[in-house]
Amino acid sequence: MPSKPDEDDDAALFRQAIGPVKPLPESALPPARPKPRPRAGMAELDERAALGEFQRGLADLSVLAAGDTLSYRRELVPPAVFQRLKRGRFSAQDELDLHGATILQAESMLRQFLAEAHDHEFGCVRIIHGKGLRDGGSMPPLKNLVDRVLRQRADVLAFHSAPAAQGGTGAVLVLLARR
Structure with missing residues (x-):
C-alpha cells in the first residue's frame, strides 16, 4: 500500500x-479542412x-x-471638363453627317x-444626326441610334448635344478617350 500523502500536497x-x-494510445491528428x-x-x-x-447605361436609355438634349458623362470625366463640352469649348477634330442615311x-x-x-487619336468629334422633325413621328430614329451606340462604346468618355451655333439638338459633341 502506498504511503500516506502529505495533507498539503493537493496533487x-x-x-x-x-x-x-x-x-491513451497516440492517435493521428484529425484531417485538416481543405483550403x-x-x-x-x-x-x-x-x-x-x-x-x-452597363446597368446604369440601360437605365438611362429612354426614347428621346x-x-x-443628348447628355452622358462617365464618372471618370471631371464635371468641369463636361461643362466645357456642354458649352462647345472643345474643337471638333472631325465630323460625321448622318442626314439621309437609313438606320x-x-x-x-x-x-x-x-x-x-x-485610331487618329482625336479628342473630340461632332456627329450630326438631325432633329428628326421631317420623320413625321415624335421619335427621331437617328438621334436615338446615336445615343444608344455612344453609351455602349468604351472609348466614349462623354457626349452632349451641341450648342445652338454648332447644330443644337440636331448634333452631338463627343469626347473620346486617347489610347
Missing part, C-alpha cells in the same frame, strides 16, 4: 483519489463595376424626342467613324 491527494492511470480555392477578387470587382455601369447605314457609318477617330 498527491488527487492521484491517490483517482488511482492508477494508463496513458478554399483562390478567387480572382480584383476580376470580380472589375466585373461588378462594369455590370453596374426631337427637342431632347442600318447610319449605325455602320457611326461605328466606322468612331473607330477611325480613335
Whole structure:
C-alpha cells in the first residue's frame, strides 16, 4: 500500500483519489479542412463595376424626342471638363453627317467613324444626326441610334448635344478617350 500523502500536497491527494492511470494510445491528428480555392477578387470587382455601369447605361436609355438634349458623362470625366463640352469649348477634330442615311447605314457609318477617330487619336468629334422633325413621328430614329451606340462604346468618355451655333439638338459633341 502506498504511503500516506502529505495533507498539503493537493496533487498527491488527487492521484491517490483517482488511482492508477494508463496513458491513451497516440492517435493521428484529425484531417485538416481543405483550403478554399483562390478567387480572382480584383476580376470580380472589375466585373461588378462594369455590370453596374452597363446597368446604369440601360437605365438611362429612354426614347428621346426631337427637342431632347443628348447628355452622358462617365464618372471618370471631371464635371468641369463636361461643362466645357456642354458649352462647345472643345474643337471638333472631325465630323460625321448622318442626314439621309437609313438606320442600318447610319449605325455602320457611326461605328466606322468612331473607330477611325480613335485610331487618329482625336479628342473630340461632332456627329450630326438631325432633329428628326421631317420623320413625321415624335421619335427621331437617328438621334436615338446615336445615343444608344455612344453609351455602349468604351472609348466614349462623354457626349452632349451641341450648342445652338454648332447644330443644337440636331448634333452631338463627343469626347473620346486617347489610347
